Amino acid sequence: MTELESVPNIIQAGEHPAETIRVRAYDPHQAEYDPTARYSDEETIAIRARQKSRSIVVGALLFGMCVMFFGITLAKVGYWG
């Protein structure tokens, strides 16, 4: 593994090692996360769109879990069937 490959979030843009760009990792868990980084409007829209779709899915799953545990409770206490 080269030194370049061992560093996460460095992407080689061309064939020469100097032709690299440092990728700003959005994930706070990653070592290169920079909370002060500024994102362009286009980047912000892309990030927000993914956050929104993930939030909708997580919300739907949590709601489904609430309904399921309510159903389990009713079944267990013998109220339902």
Added chain:
Amino acid sequence: MTIVTSGIILPADWRDFWALTKPRVMSLVVFTALCGLLAAPGDIHPMIAFTAILCIAVGAGASGALNQYYEADIDAKMARTATRPLPGGRMDRQSALHFGIGLAAFSVVTMGMAVNWLSAGLLAFSIFFYAVVYTIWLKPNTPQNIVIGGAAGAFPPVIGWAAVTGDITLLPVIMFAIIFLWTPPHFWALALFMKSDYGAAGIPMLPNVAGQQATRNQIFLYTFPMVAVSLLPYFISEVSWAYGAVAFILNAAFLALAFGVWSNRAVDAADMKPEKRLFAFSILYLFLLFAVFAADRMLML
């Protein structure tokens, strides 16, 4: 390659988390678990039955996520798996690990509290077996990986049965044995025409270690105990003649296709039509066999 938009790594999409659970594998797991649940004697509340199947599906998803977490480097070397979320660079490994552990914990605890602790224990063991025994220990080290590792995929009908009855008798053990003995011919047929892929990833699948002809011999040999075990429920009078008739036809077709593989001498994947036919039919075989088994038992009970 990492997905980069204007030089940033985007947060993982929810579809990537879904892909991490190996939905197609999960569908077979859900189906066999449902068959085990329907074939079991006794009553179970529909809500509890739904919860049991959901927990088994989520447990299978956890196994898939943990498997992909550990095998990200191997997946990157195989054309079939290179576009998965981790080798595709769409997700970091830590997220996959947390997701897998979270799903595993949720499925086992929910199963234990809502259904029973025997099925929860079996579910926990099957996740451990797939994610640790198969993925970490067997797969990279021995050409018998899918023989022993096949046990992980054979647990769902037993878990489904245990969810209803709270115990394990001979019939769920036979269901376990059918999937266990079905796995080697199914996977080795795939490994024959995907040999170069597995070779590139350094996985010691049987065709890469023992050769193609030895693998074809093993496929044919493993078919016989599989046939015997799948007919066993009929011979011990646990199912009706309807299952016996369907099982006989399916097994005859499986044997004929396995014979076609055994007599094939092709070296190139392009000439391995018998292997591809057997692989495709083996999936249909398991679906039909278990569907008829469950239907027969439901009508008998």
